[in-house]
Amino acid sequence: MKGIDRLVRRNIAELTPYSTARDEYEGALGVFLDANESPYPNGWNRYPDPHQKKLKQRISELKGIPVGNIFLGNGSDEAIDLLLRVFCNPGKDNVVAISPSYGMYEVAAQINDIEVRKVPLGEDFTLDREALLAATDAQTKLMFICSPNNPTGNAFSNSELLSLAGAFDGILVVDEAYIDFSKVGSLAPRVAEMDNVVVLQTMSKAAGMAGLRLGMAFSNTRIIELMSMVKYPYNLSQATQELALQNLEESYKWKIDETITERARMAEALRCTAGVLKVWDSEANFLLVKVKDADLVYERLIGGGVIVRNRNKVPGCLGCLRISIGTPKENDILLKLMKEL
Numbered sequence: 001m002k003g004i005d006r007l008v009r010r011n012i013a014e015l016t017p018y019s020t021a022r023d024e025y026e027g028a029l030g031v032f033l034d035a036n037e038s039p040y041p042n043g044w045n046r047y048p049d050p051h052q053k054k055l056k057q058r059i060s061e062l063k064g065i066p067v068g069n070i071f072l073g074n075g076s077d078e079a080i081d082l083l084l085r086v087f088c089n090p091g092k093d094n095v096v097a098i099s100p101s102y103g104m105y106e107v108a109a110q111i112n113d114i115e116v117r118k119v120p121l122g123e124d125f126t127l128d129r130e131a132l133l134a135a136t137d138a139q140t141k142l143m144f145i146c147s148p149n150n151p152t153g154n155a156f157s158n159s160e161l162l163s164l165a166g167a168f169d170g171i172l173v174v175d176e177a178y179i180d181f182s183k184v185g186s187l188a189p190r191v192a193e194m195d196n197v198v199v200l201q202t203m204s205k206a207a208g209m210a211g212l213r214l215g216m217a218f219s220n221t222r223i224i225e226l227m228s229m230v231k232y233p234y235n236l237s238q239a240t241q242e243l244a245l246q247n248l249e250e251s252y253k254w255k256i257d258e259t260i261t262e263r264a265r266m267a268e269a270l271r272c273t274a275g276v277l278k279v280w281d282s283e284a285n286f287l288l289v290k291v292k293d294a295d296l297v298y299e300r301l302i303g304g305g306v307i308v309r310n311r312n313k314v315p316g317c318l319g320c321l322r323i324s325i326g327t328p329k330e331n332d333i334l335l336k337l338m339k340e341l
């Protein structure tokens with residue numbers, strides 16, 4: 001263990017976190033006159049559990065990861081922002097990210113006044129290990145690698161990622177938002193034993209709860225402790241905690257299976273469509289598709305009532321659209337429009 005405390009901002013290392021009324025007395029029964037809540041029951045009048053114990057316990061069982069290695073947030077976007085605020089001094093430190101990739105790393109860093117060093121992916125969107133490491137310096141605190149990557153759809157191998165973590169003198173953040181759709185296994189079961197890896201996952205994609213806002217970070221207990229110290233005490237509402245627990249009781253595996261089957265069907269069909277130049281293999285629930293005139297196809301699809309993501313202006317994705325896999329019926333509507341163009 002290299003010990004990560006030297007990477008933490010001094011003001012955070014020295015922080016005394018806010019202590020909630022629910023921290024100071026944790027019993028469930030009694031007359032609660034400690035939090036200035038309304039005493040009149042309506043289902044929501046009490047503050048939610050700031051430690052999300054029940055939900056964490058359930059997620060721990062589902063993922064096979066100890067509760068102490070789990071952070072829950074208002075989407076993975078909260079975890080991204082917290083990592084920046086725990087480790088990066090505004091105006092001084094920097095982070096490294098692959099390009100093209102998920103836009104939130106850059107936006108969250110900019111909001112925190114943290115420089116982002118974007119390192120282009122190699123041929124066919126491969127990871128350029130040497131270029132990534134060359135982009136770092138003593139002020140580089142975090143490296144964001146999205147795998148499977150949005151919008152390119154490819155996944156990086158765990159051995160590549162672990163080798164990168166071993167060579168990097170900062171925290172490697174592996175965003176696994178799409179891992180349920182991939183044949184590459186999650187790195188999450190490995191994080192507890194490593195001092196500098198954080199794995200992000202979300203309930204927004206395969207688990208079908210984008211509207212609830214529930215993201216997860218898995219890491220060693222020290223990093224989880226730091227993130228928990230900095231988060232808003234009540235970052236997950238009672239509604240999110242209860243509804244997520246309810247929803248997690250239902251299996252969504254069939255949806256993942258159907259999406260993977262549809263992904264193969266769509267890739268095949270699009271490859272045989274006039275005007276389609278390239279469809280990359282995908283380990284996610286979307287396809288990156290290069291077409292002859294991306295802006296025109298995008299507008300025509302909207303005209304037909306189908307909205308896709310236009311990535312034509314994104315460096316490395318010129319001429320590309322990112323198309324989510326929908327239900328079989330929805331996919332047929334897209335295909336029909338594409339064939340008519």
Ligand SMILES: *Cc1c(COP(=O)(O)O)cnc(C)c1O
Pocket residue numbers: 074075076077078102146150175177201202203204205210214215
């Ligand atoms: C969709 C997505 C997320 C999910 O963010 P939430 O805030 O959890 O909804 C995270 N990372 C990537 C790369 C994504 O595409």
